Amino acid sequence: MDSHADALENNTELTVNPLDLEEFRRQGHMIIDFLADYYFNIEKYPVRSQVEPGYLQKRLPDSAPNNPEPIQTILQDVENHIIPGITHWQSPNFFAYFPSNVSVAGFVGEMLTSGFNVVGFNWLSSPAATELESIVMDWLGKMLKLPNSFLSSRNGGGVIQGSTCDAILCTLIASRHRMLDKIGRENIGKLVVYGSDQTHSAFQKAAQIAGIHSNNFRPIATSRSTAFGLSPNSLRSAFLADLEAGLVPFFLCATVGTTSSTAVDPVGPLCDVAKEFGIWVHIDAAYAGSACICPEFRHFIDGVENADSFSLNAHKWFFTALDCCCLWVRDHNALIKALSTNPEYLRNKATETNKVIDYKDWQIALSRRAMKLWLVLRSYGVTNLRNFLRSHVKMAKHFEGLVGMDKRFEIVVPRNFSMVCFRLLLPSVRSVHANGEQLNDEERANELNRRFLESMNSSGQLYMSHGVVGGVYMIRFAVGATLTEERHVNMAWKLVQDHADVVLNMY
Numbered sequence: 001m002d003s004h005a006d007a008l009e010n011n012t013e014l015t016v017n018p019l020d021l022e023e024f025r026r027q028g029h030m031i032i033d034f035l036a037d038y039y040f041n042i043e044k045y046p047v048r049s050q051v052e053p054g055y056l057q058k059r060l061p062d063s064a065p066n067n068p069e070p071i072q073t074i075l076q077d078v079e080n081h082i083i084p085g086i087t088h089w090q091s092p093n094f095f096a097y098f099p100s101n102v103s104v105a106g107f108v109g110e111m112l113t114s115g116f117n118v119v120g121f122n123w124l125s126s127p128a129a130t131e132l133e134s135i136v137m138d139w140l141g142k143m144l145k146l147p148n149s150f151l152s153s154r155n156g157g158g159v160i161q162g163s164t165c166d167a168i169l170c171t172l173i174a175s176r177h178r179m180l181d182k183i184g185r186e187n188i189g190k191l192v193v194y195g196s197d198q199t200h201s202a203f204q205k206a207a208q209i210a211g212i213h214s215n216n217f218r219p220i221a222t223s224r225s226t227a228f229g230l231s232p233n234s235l236r237s238a239f240l241a242d243l244e245a246g247l248v249p250f251f252l253c254a255t256v257g258t259t260s261s262t263a264v265d266p267v268g269p270l271c272d273v274a275k276e277f278g279i280w281v282h283i284d285a286a287y288a289g290s291a292c293i294c295p296e297f298r299h300f301i302d303g304v305e306n307a308d309s310f311s312l313n314a315h316k317w318f319f320t321a322l323d324c325c326c327l328w329v330r331d332h333n334a335l336i337k338a339l340s341t342n343p344e345y346l347r348n349k350a351t352e353t354n355k356v357i358d359y360k361d362w363q364i365a366l367s368r369r370a371m372k373l374w375l376v377l378r379s380y381g382v383t384n385l386r387n388f389l390r391s392h393v394k395m396a397k398h399f400e401g402l403v404g405m406d407k408r409f410e411i412v413v414p415r416n417f418s419m420v421c422f423r424l425l426l427p428s429v430r431s432v433h434a435n436g437e438q439l440n441d442e443e444r445a446n447e448l449n450r451r452f453l454e455s456m457n458s459s460g461q462l463y464m465s466h467g468v469v470g471g472v473y474m475i476r477f478a479v480g481a482t483l484t485e486e487r488h489v490n491m492a493w494k495l496v497q498d499h500a501d502v503v504l505n506m507y
C-alpha cells in the first residue's frame with residue numbers, strides 16, 4: 001500500500017456526514033429520477049436477465065473502497081453492471097411465477113418506512129408503528145370479509161410478516177406449542193402436518209424448521225379429477241391412518257391459489273374435517289387472497305371462519321413492495337404463548353397493562369411494514385384496487401380465449417384468477433428421440449414445451465415460467481405486473497405463436 005492510501009486509511013477524521021440533509025435531498029431526487037427513467041425505459045431491457053453465473057464478480061472490485069465515491073459513479077455502475085443482471089419483474093412483459101407488483105403508493109410508503117427506520121418490536125418502541133399495523137390489518141380484514149374473530153377487537157388480530165414462510169412457521173409453532181401442552185413435549189416426534197402435493201415448499205421449510213420429523217410431513221396426492229385441490233376425504237383417510245399408527249395429526253396448510261396452477265383447496269369442507277380432529281388449519285392464499293376483496297372471488301375462501309389462520313402476500317398481487325405478508329389469526333394468544341419472551345431490558349409499563357400489542361411476540365422479525373400498505377389502501381381506495389385486480393383477470397381471460405382458438409394449444413387446467421396454464425400439443429405422427437432415446441408421448445410433449453418455453457424466454461421479449469401438474473409440463477402465463485396492458489398480452493400471444501411455428505418446424 002502506498003503511503004498516501006495508508007494515510008487515508010488511518011485518518012480518523014470524519015470526512016462525510018452520513019445524514020447530511022442537503023445531500024439527502026439531492027441524492028433522493030436523483031434516485032427518484034433514475035427510477036422514473038428506469039420505468040420509462042423498462043421495455044427496452046430483456047425481461048429475463050441474460051447474464052451467466054458469476055458475471056458480477058468479474059465486473060466489481062474485490063474489496064470495498066476506502067474512500068467515499070460520488071453517487072453519480074455508483075449510479076453509473078448500477079446502470080452498467082447491476083441492471084444487466086436484473087430480471088425485470090416490473091416489466092409489462094413479465095408473466096412468470098406470480099407477480100410482485102408495485103405502485104407509487106407502495107414505493108412512497110416504503111420510503112417513509114425507511115425514512116423513519118423505527119424498530120417496532122413492542123408498542124413502546126414506536127406506538128404508531130404498532131397501532132397502524134393493527135388498524136391496517138383490520139381494514140384489509142374487513143375488505144376480505146374475514147370473520148370478526150380474526151379482527152383485533154376480539155382474541156384474534158392481524159400482523160404483517162416478512163414472507164408466507166414466516167407466517168406458516170409462526171402458526172405451525174403456535175399450534176405445535178398448543179398440542180405439546182396437551183400430549184407432553186417428549187412426544188414431538190409423533191406430530192404430523194398435512195398439506196397437498198401442490199402446497200408451496202414454504203410449508204415444508206417451515207415444518208423442517210419447526211422440528212417436525214420428515215416422515216411426518218404429509219403431502220396428500222391431488223389429481224385432475226379435483227382440479228388439483230385437496231380432497232376432504234383423502235384428508236380424513238390420512239388423519240385416520242396416522243391416528244391408527246399412534247401418531248398425532250395437528251396442523252393442516254390448505255392453499256387458495258396454488259403455485260403451480262392456482263388450484264383451490266375447498267376451505268369449508270377441509271375445515272369441517274379438521275375440526276372433527278381438533279387440527280389447526282392455516283389458509284395460505286399468498287397470491288390469490290388479494291382477489292378475494294372482489295365479491296365475485298370471495299367464495300374461494302368461504303369457510304375461512306372455521307380456520308385458525310389466514311395469510312396473503314400483499315407483496316405479490318396487491319401493489320405493495322416486498323416484504324409484506326399479511327397474517328390473521330383467530331387466537332393471538334396461541335402465537336404469544338409460543339413466541340413471547342420477556343427480557344428485563346424490554347420491560348415497560350405499557351406492556352404490563354396488557355392493553356397494547358407487542359408484535360415481537362407474534363413473529364420472528366422486528367420490523368414494521370404497515371405504512372406502505374396504509375398508503376396503498378388510502379391512495380387507491382377499495383374500488384380502484386378491485387378494478388386493478390379485475391383488469392388483470394380480464395387480460396388473463398383474453399389470453400385464455402386466444403389460446404383456446406388455436407388448435408395447436410391446450411389449456412391444461414381451468415383458470416381461476418389471472419393465470420393461464422397452457423401447453424403446445426404434440427403434433428401427431430411425429431417420432432422424436434432425445435439423445436437417441438425413444439420417449440413416450442407424455443415425455444415428448446413435456447420436452448417440446450420445455451424447448452418452446454426456453455425459446456421464448458431466451459428472446460428476452462417476455463418471461464413466463466413453468467409448472468408440472470399430474471406429470472404434465474405446462475407454461476404459466478401470470479398477469480399482474482402493474483404496467484401490463486392488453487397490448488402487451490396481444491404481443492405476448494403473437495410471440496407465442498411465432499415461436500410455436502419455429503419449434504414445431506423442428507419436429
Ligand code: PLP
Binds near residue numbers: 165200202255259285
Ligand atoms: N404460498 C404460495 C401459494 C405461493 O405461491 C408462494 C410464492 O409464490 C409462497 C407461499 C411463498 O411465499 P413467500 O415467498 O412469501 O414465503
